[in-house]
Amino acid sequence: MFELKRKDISKQDLWQNANIVLPQFDIEKVKSATYQDPIWLHFGAGNIFRGYIAAIAQDLIERGELDRGVIAAELFDYEIIDKIYKPYDNLCLVVTSDAKGNLEKRVIASIIEGLKCDKSFEADWQRLCRIFESSTLELVTFTITEKGYNLFDLKGDYLPAVKEDLENGPQSPKSSMGKVAALAYVRYKSGRKPIAYVSLDNCSKNGEKLQSSIVQIAKEWAKTGLVEEDFVEYLDDSSVVSFPWSMIDKIVPRPSEKIKELLEKDGLENMDIICTSKNTYIAPFVNTEKAQYLVIENNFPNGRPPLERAGVFMTDRKTVEDSERMKVQTCLNPLHTALAIFGCLLGYKTIYEEVKDEHLKRLIEKIGYDEGLRVVVDPKIINPREYIKEVIEERFPNPYIPDTPQRIATDTSQKMPIRFGETIKAYAESPDLDVKSLRYIPLVIAGWLRYLMCIDDEGKTFEPSPDPLILELKKHLEGIVLGKEYEDLEERLRPILANEVIFRVDLFKVGLSQKVVEYFKEMIQGIGAVRKTLQKYVS
C-alpha cells in the first residue's frame, strides 16, 4: 500500500506497477525556486485547476521550458486546502480517460503551495502579499466560477460582503473580488509592477468581467480616499496591467467513486472523495477527458511562460472571443446545460447515458447545429461544426467520464445569460434572423422553469443543485402543481422571463415569452409530460 504523499514518491516500483506516471523533474529544486521568485499564482484551487492548468505547468517544467511551479490560492472554500492540499503535500493524481476506456494516470507536483486567501489566515495572507510584491510574478490565473466575479445581486445592489469591502478599503477585504483588488493594491504600492490577471472561467468576455469588478472596487476606494487615484490609473494602463480574455475547454467532472475504487485496487490509500461544507466535490485525484482546448489573448506585460509549447493557443482578442462564443455560447456549454436540466427532470445520473436517449440527443443536435451555428463566427483555429461533432459523438458519450447532469445544473441562473441569452440577443439584433424562429432554446428555458419546481417527470421531488438564486427563483413557481391549468402563468413567470440579468434580454420584449410559457404549460400537464413535450418538439 502507498499514499499520494511526497514520502512515497520515491517508491518508484509501486507507482510503476500501478501504471502511474511520476513527475519527471526535481520537485525540491522547483519548490525552492518558486518560493524565492514566484512567476504564477492561481486563484480557485478546484478540480479544473488541478486537472488542467497545473498539468500544463508540469508539461512545461518537464520539458525544461519552465523552472518554477504554480502557487494555488483559495478565496472561498478553505476546506479544499485543509483536506485536499495539505494532507497530500499539494500533490494531485490526474486520471485521464478516452472513450475506449484507456486510462492515463499521472502525479502532478507542479502545485508548490496551497494558500488560504483571507486575512483571518494571517501567515497565508502575508505570504500572498509578498508574492504580489515580487517583481518576478508574471501572471495570476482564475477558475473561481462565474459567480466569483459578481459584485451585485439581482436587484443591482452591492452584495453585502462587497459593500463592507467598499466601506473598509483594502485593509480587511472579505469578498473574493475585494481580496483580489487588495492584493493588486499591494502590487501597486510595491512600485506599480506589471502583471497579467487571466480569468479562465466560462464567462463571455471573462477578462472584461474580471477587470470591471477589480476596477469598480478600486474606483470606489479612490472616491472615498481609501486608495490613491493613481491606483485606478495603474489598473487602467494595459501596458502595465492586463486582463487577457480566454476560452478554456476540458470536461472535468466531479471525482468518481469508480475511479476511486480503481485507484484503491492499485494499492493507493486515502483516496476518499469529500464534499465540503461549501459544496465543492473534490478528492486527492481528478478524473477528466483527453480533449482539451485553451485559447488565451497574448497580452502579458511582465512576460509569461511559453504556454504555446504545452498546446495553448496564444492569440489575439478577436480569436479568443470567437472561440469562446463557439464553445460557451453555442457549441458545448448550452448543450451541456440542456442535458443538465432535462437529465435532472428525467431521472438521469450521467451525461453519457443521456446522449443515448434519442430525444435528448436530437435536442442538443438542434440547439448546436441548427440554432447555434447560425450565430457562430468561425474562430479559424477550431472548426465549429467539427467541434460540435466531437462534443456530441465522442466527448459527451464517453462512459469513462462520469459527468452528471447534477454537476452541470449547478449555478444555472448564472449560466443562462451566457449559454442562451447571448444567442437570443444575437438573433433579436440580426437583420437576417428571426428570434421567433428559435424553438429549442425556448424549450430548454421552459425545462428550466419546470426544473425550478423541484419535481421530476415522475412526480417525485428532487434536491436542486446549488445556485445562488435558487430560493428566490423557486418562489415564483410556488403553488404550481402538476395536472392543473393556470390562466395567469405568463404573469407569474414574468419576474423570471423579463429579467435581463438572467437572459441578457427581456424575453417578453423580444417576443419569446409566450413560446416558453406554452412549452411550460405542456410540461406541467402531469406525470410524464416533460418527456411528451420533448418528444413532440424534437421529433
Ligand SMILES: NC(=O)c1ccc[n+]([C@@H]2O[C@H](COP(=O)([O-])OP(=O)(O)OC[C@H]3O[C@@H](n4cnc5c(N)ncnc54)[C@H](O)[C@@H]3O)[C@@H](O)[C@H]2O)c1
Ligand atoms: N470543470 C470543468 O469541466 C470546467 C471546464 C471549463 C471551465 N471550467 C471553469 O472553471 C470553474 C471551476 O470549475 P471546477 O471544476 O474547478 O469547479 P470546482 O467546484 O472543483 O471548484 C470551484 C472553485 O471555485 C471556487 N469558488 C466558488 N465560488 C466562489 C466565489 N464566490 N468566490 C471565489 N471562489 C469561488 C471554489 O472555492 C473552488 O476553488 C467553472 O465554473 C468554469 O467556469 C470548468
Ligand SMILES: O=P(O)(O)OC[C@@H](O)[C@@H](O)[C@H](O)[C@H](O)CO
Ligand atoms: O463548469 P461550469 O459549472 O461553468 O459548467 C459545467 C460544465 O458545463 C462545464 O464545466 C463543462 O464541462 C466545461 O465547460 C467543458 O469545457
